[in-house]
Amino acid sequence: MESFIFAMFNGVLYGMLLFLLASGLTLIFSMMGVLNFAHASFFMLGAYFAYQISEGLNFWAALIVAPVIVGMVGAGIERWGLRPVHRYGHVAELLFTFGVAYVIEELVQMIWGRVPVPYEIPDAMSGALFTWQGFDYSIYRVFMLVVSVAIFVALFALLTYTRIGLIIRAAVSDPIHVATLGHDIPRIFMWTFGFGCALAGVAGVVGGNVLGTEPAMAIQLGPIVFVVIVIGGLGSLGGALVAALIIGIVTRLAIFYDYGVGSLVLALGLEIDTAGMLRDFTRITTAQVAPVLPYLMLVLMLIFKPRGLFGTRDV
Amino acid sequence: MLEVRDLHAYYGKSHIIQGVSLDVGAGEIVSLLGRNGVGRSTTLKAITGEVEPVGTIMFKGEPIAGRKMHEIARRGIGYVPENRNIFPTLTVRQNLILGIKSMREQGRWSIDDMFQMFPNLAERADALGSVISGGEQQMLTICRTLMGDPDLIMIDEPTEGLAPKLVEQVSGLLAEIAKRGVAILLVEQKLDIALDISHRVHVMGHGKIVFEGSVSEFRANNQVRKEWLEV
Ligand SMILES: Nc1ncnc2c1ncn2[C@@H]1O[C@H](COP(=O)(O)OP(=O)(O)O)[C@@H](O)[C@H]1O
Ligand SMILES: [Mg+2]
Numbered sequence: 001m002e003s004f005i006f007a008m009f010n011g012v013l014y015g016m017l018l019f020l021l022a023s024g025l026t027l028i029f030s031m032m033g034v035l036n037f038a039h040a041s042f043f044m045l046g047a048y049f050a051y052q053i054s055e056g057l058n059f060w061a062a063l064i065v066a067p068v069i070v071g072m073v074g075a076g077i078e079r080w081g082l083r084p085v086h087r088y089g090h091v092a093e094l095l096f097t098f099g100v101a102y103v104i105e106e107l108v109q110m111i112w113g114r115v116p117v118p119y120e121i122p123d124a125m126s127g128a129l130f131t132w133q134g135f136d137y138s139i140y141r142v143f144m145l146v147v148s149v150a151i152f153v154a155l156f157a158l159l160t161y162t163r164i165g166l167i168i169r170a171a172v173s174d175p176i177h178v179a180t181l182g183h184d185i186p187r188i189f190m191w192t193f194g195f196g197c198a199l200a201g202v203a204g205v206v207g208g209n210v211l212g213t214e215p216a217m218a219i220q221l222g223p224i225v226f227v228v229i230v231i232g233g234l235g236s237l238g239g240a241l242v243a244a245l246i247i248g249i250v251t252r253l254a255i256f257y258d259y260g261v262g263s264l265v266l267a268l269g270l271e272i273d274t275a276g277m278l279r280d281f282t283r284i285t286t287a288q289v290a291p292v293l294p295y296l297m298l299v300l301m302l303i304f305k306p307r308g309l310f311g312t313r314d315v
Numbered sequence: 316m317l318e319v320r321d322l323h324a325y326y327g328k329s330h331i332i333q334g335v336s337l338d339v340g341a342g343e344i345v346s347l348l349g350r351n352g353v354g355r356s357t358t359l360k361a362i363t364g365e366v367e368p369v370g371t372i373m374f375k376g377e378p379i380a381g382r383k384m385h386e387i388a389r390r391g392i393g394y395v396p397e398n399r400n401i402f403p404t405l406t407v408r409q410n411l412i413l414g415i416k417s418m419r420e421q422g423r424w425s426i427d428d429m430f431q432m433f434p435n436l437a438e439r440a441d442a443l444g445s446v447i448s449g450g451e452q453q454m455l456t457i458c459r460t461l462m463g464d465p466d467l468i469m470i471d472e473p474t475e476g477l478a479p480k481l482v483e484q485v486s487g488l489l490a491e492i493a494k495r496g497v498a499i500l501l502v503e504q505k506l507d508i509a510l511d512i513s514h515r516v517h518v519m520g521h522g523k524i525v526f527e528g529s530v531s532e533f534r535a536n537n538q539v540r541k542e543w544l545e546v
Contacts, residue, residue, distance in 0.1 A: 163418065166405060166409050166412055166413050167413060169402070169404060169405065170413055173402060173404070174400060174402070176384070177396065177400045178413070179383075180394045181388060181413060181414055181459070181460070184383075185384075185385065
């Protein structure tokens, strides 16, 4: 039970980090119809900027400044890159964001090199906040959870209760009509894009020092974020939250309870010859399967419920 | 206030608007009449910029053709499209807030004004736009545009498909709009309403203006009515 709670805690934590990434992606998609393949690259930029700023100043400055810079970079890319490409259609936009992802990766390697940079958890938060039933709950992990929950609440409040949130939600369904009411849709698109990138930047700042800050981090995490928004339903913020939590929890539980497939099958009460023909199959452990689980869920979701859990439109 | 000269507009290769000229003075109510499909809605869309206009459009003495849609709206042109465009996931009140262009300046209209005029909307202030009746949606669409405090409002077939009682409410609202000094360019099928409140009338046929004159001139001209309006 205690270990289950600990694994759940880590799963929720990882899930909330995925949500930070997925929320920006799904916001951009639902508003502009753009699937931004470079989204995880902004996560990476967040981590590298945070590393650089922590070196010069400290982690707290990085937590504020790095996402702002990432957001500005995102807004700039929308304004001077994506917007001119927009009139050539969605395929051109998609290819453009592919290009951006590679450019960012190359630039990062040029500036910071190919090996991971030593972006560390700040000393003040490296200890355990409390120990419960034999498991250490580190200050930093609790802090990560607090930051991501706070951002989720703020995002939800922004979209639900503010005028700019209303304009964004209305522009999702009918941008032309919102424009005739006097709202500058291209500018709102630009800032929404920038804001979505800034959210990815926050995830980079708080996650980069735990997951490792290296040039491959974008490519590693990028596909999972797409899985999250497809399972949650394209354009659905609530769906992204649920899907991110499911994926976070399932993958962490699979790693934590490292059962062999053979023992699982036996536990189900089935007879199996663990030395015979299926020997190699039964030797697989759930920890090995964990990285593949999200994609398995993606495939099943696409087959049985192509709109995702809460989606209103087809993929 | 609004001067349109030799306006043309296209859908792809089809030449829909073929040289329309019309004027709306400050505080004036002008009707744009015509059979279905002659290009009345397209004329309004060319003025808002939703359809690309070719020709001259002056508003308050400045050219607006080719400007961005939100800029044209911010100069004071309000537009109510013919398909009631209520945002279904926003509440009645949120739909009204969406119409406000700037939170700093208080215009001619407030949300309370709207609720006073339409107690129905007040009662359903927190209901979603998708669940209110067609009549309420129509009022809400007009009220939302008014929240942006336009000096000219272009309204496309506001009474279409409404029950007689609601039609009355709409014409009451049009009268109130005029009373507050807002000019109206009205596209309306129901001749009696249009003639009742308008100062001047334009009749369109095949993408062109085929008649222009005062309401009494129009009433005296049975020929125009027969040829361009009656079905
Ligand atoms: N989006 C569109 N694409 C192509 N043709 C259109 C479009 N909208 C309207 N039309 C055509 O343009 C003409 C004028 O339409 P419209 O301006 O809506 O007429 P009205 O409002 O006077 O009934 C019609 O023949 C109609 O079929
Ligand atoms: Mg029409």
